[in-house]
Amino acid sequence: MPLFNQRHQQALIARQQQGLYRQLQCHNVNSHELNFASNDYLGLAQEPIIITAWQQGLAKYGAGSTASPLVTGFQTPHADLEQQLTEWLGYQRALLFNSGFSANQAVLFTLLQAQDQLFQDKLNHASLIEAGMLSPAKMKRFVHNDMAALQQQLSKIKVGIDTASLVVTEGVFSMDGDCAPLALLREITTQHQTWLMVDDAHGCGVLGDTGQGSCHQAGIKADILIITFGKAFGIQGAAVLCSQDTAEYLVQFARHYIYSTAMPPAQAVALRHACSLIQTQSWRREKLHALSESLNHHLDNSLGLIPTITPIKPMIIGDSCQTMAIAAQLQQRGIKVGAIRPPTVAPHSARLRITLTANHNEDDIRQLAKAINEVIDVG
């Protein structure tokens, strides 16, 4: 038997035995299932204004962008979206990417050189950790949100004319829903003359008075800000916000940017509308707060839901099989919640990841809380 076959079979059997086997399920958006597993925090994925904008963009610009940005892929809708983002978020430039995963890889691969030092929160997204490991720089990970640990690492930086250092954190952590201590991080990084990069995939749209995200809420500016469009924007794609020079440097040297087809212009049109709605419809953020309080109120206190100011509500179960069993029981009652296991989270910290969206209502929350109270009581 060829080695690949053998290897695959062994790995799949091991996954199954560990209770970590992942199964693709076709999700039907039109089903009556109550969905508490999506990242569509503001409920924009089904927003008619955005769907119509995308359709009109298709009629005007065609189905695809036809090439990478430096060839013919960068068009008026892309330029307009970039400008809208820079004005909203307060940066000189915004560069569009097809996904947050590729934006993170592009930035870390392009910025860092062999003599550089990279510091990452241990709970950073897989795209960041992987990019850091594959980058030529030396990477250190610090204990989640532990500023003393970071300062200790930074105090050992070898200062040289050729050495640059970069600290990378998420604004809102995706599997815990908690926030980075950004004000302190900004202070520490400035003090040590390192750059601060914030991946605000889960904060942008949700935090800040017009949804500008975690940094705005904390009153700081990161040197590099990553936002993604697959979460609160309800669509897909990402942007890197940075200075004029950094943007030009990325355009010259970031292979994920140079050698990848630009997003369809119609998608950029849809994103412009999403960006406007995020800024003007603050009722969506207010509703998330109300739903969040309601969930805290209705859920049995003893179940250990971790309170957060974000729509991400983790409930740590610990055991992977038990977590899957609870999620399955909830699904039988027509309720979908995220069941997150290692290696996405640390060993023995499998959890339900409940996410709220502005499309939920009070009754949905009551149903969710009732189902969880019953299922976990029985289980």
Ligand SMILES: *Cc1c(COP(=O)(O)O)cnc(C)c1O
């Ligand atoms: C989802 C996510 C990404 C990846 O973004 P995609 O656009 O889905 O590829 C990157 N970073 C964080 C923190 C995320 O949550």
